[in-house]
Amino acid sequence: VAAHHLIGHPLIEQHLAVLRRALPTDLVDELADGLHSSYHDQLVATGDPDAAARAAVAGFGDPGTIIAAYADTAPARRTARLLLACGPLTGAAWAAALLTAPTWVTQAALPVRLLLGATVAVLAALLASSATGILGYRVRHLCVTAAGVGTLVLDSTMIAVALLTGPTAHPVLLLALAVSGARALLTIRQLALLRRAIT
Amino acid sequence: MRAEVLKGHLDGLLLATLEDGPRHGYAIKEALREGTGGRIDLPTGTVYPALRRLEHAGQIRGAWSVVDGRRRRTYALTAAGRRALHTHRSSWREFAATVTAALKVEPWPHTT
Numbered sequence: 001v002a003a004h005h006l007i008g009h010p011l012i013e014q015h016l017a018v019l020r021r022a023l024p025t026d027l028v029d030e031l032a033d034g035l036h037s038s039y040h041d042q043l044v045a046t047g048d049p050d051a052a053a054r055a056a057v058a059g060f061g062d063p064g065t066i067i068a069a070y071a072d073t074a075p076a077r078r079t080a081r082l083l084l085a086c087g088p089l090t091g092a093a094w095a096a097a098l099l100t101a102p103t104w105v106t107q108a109a110l111p112v113r114l115l116l117g118a119t120v121a122v123l124a125a126l127l128a129s130s131a132t133g134i135l136g137y138r139v140r141h142l143c144v145t146a147a148g149v150g151t152l153v154l155d156s157t158m159i160a161v162a163l164l165t166g167p168t169a170h171p172v173l174l175l176a177l178a179v180s181g182a183r184a185l186l187t188i189r190q191l192a193l194l195r196r197a198i199t
Numbered sequence: 200m201r202a203e204v205l206k207g208h209l210d211g212l213l214l215a216t217l218e219d220g221p222r223h224g225y226a227i228k229e230a231l232r233e234g235t236g237g238r239i240d241l242p243t244g245t246v247y248p249a250l251r252r253l254e255h256a257g258q259i260r261g262a263w264s265v266v267d268g269r270r271r272r273t274y275a276l277t278a279a280g281r282r283a284l285h286t287h288r289s290s291w292r293e294f295a296a297t298v299t300a301a302l303k304v305e306p307w308p309h310t311t
Binding site for chain 2: 026027031034036037072073
């Protein structure tokens with residue numbers, strides 16, 4: 001029993017391989033511990049490795065259901081919702097700053113403004129799809145990480161451009177800078193949490 | 200026991216298994232099965248996502264160790280987890296008393 005316990009069983013490894021393709025190492029290691037523990041208990045009870053593996057896999061649950069359950073509770077989903085919630089406030093702050101400082105707005109060329117709008121739309125789409133249940137664990141993680149980096153670049157660019165070219169001591173612009181700066185700090189923290197979660 | 204009956208109670212059940220001390224995922228599943236005389240026997244794999252959710256919520260804390268060459272994550276209740284367990288118990292007592300009254304079931308334990 002001890003030898004079988006250490007070697008495992010092809011059926012168990014097959015089951016874990018499905019999970020490994022969809023989930024990060026930490027989560028699969030934990031699932032593997034549970035599946036091997038169950039296999040060991042069955043092996044002690046039956047003495048038959050094949051029957052023990054079949055019973056352990058049958059009592060483990062469908063991989064698709066398990067993967068979906070992890071995707072629902074993934075840290076990336078919470079990050080997506082958080083960043084999505086920050087969007088309207090940051091957008092409103094910048095819109096107010098741009099509208100109340102019209103001379104500054106006209107300095108930006110049309111392609112630049114279009115690029116800015118497209119960037120915001122892409123980031124919002126990435127976050128919205130990640131906040132719902134349509135993406136798997138790894139894809140969601142990639143989308144939210146990309147959206148987080150994009151948000152950080154966007155905030156940093158807006159802050160840098162405003163400080164270099166914007167009107168000085170403009171109260172609404174200062175508010176937009178503060179909101180964008182706060183979101184940038186929040187994004188950095190969330191990206192660090194996501195990086196830890198995917199190991 | 201049917202899975203839909205457990206809906207809404209899984210978190211409380213998992214937290215209760217950790218009240219006496221830390222356990223890893225499979226031990227939690229087994230404690231639940233043994234503690235209910237086999238009536239609650241969850242699929243092993245479904246316990247782990249729920250544990251991660253409770254950990255993200257700050258109600259349990261996980262720590263890695265290596266046992267028999269395998270990585271194992273063991274969970275312990277946090278102070279927030281103890282409070283959540285207390286709330287689950289209160290809600291359950293209230294729910295059970297209400298349904299017992301509505302179904303006109305004899306109060307438990309019933310002795311003749």
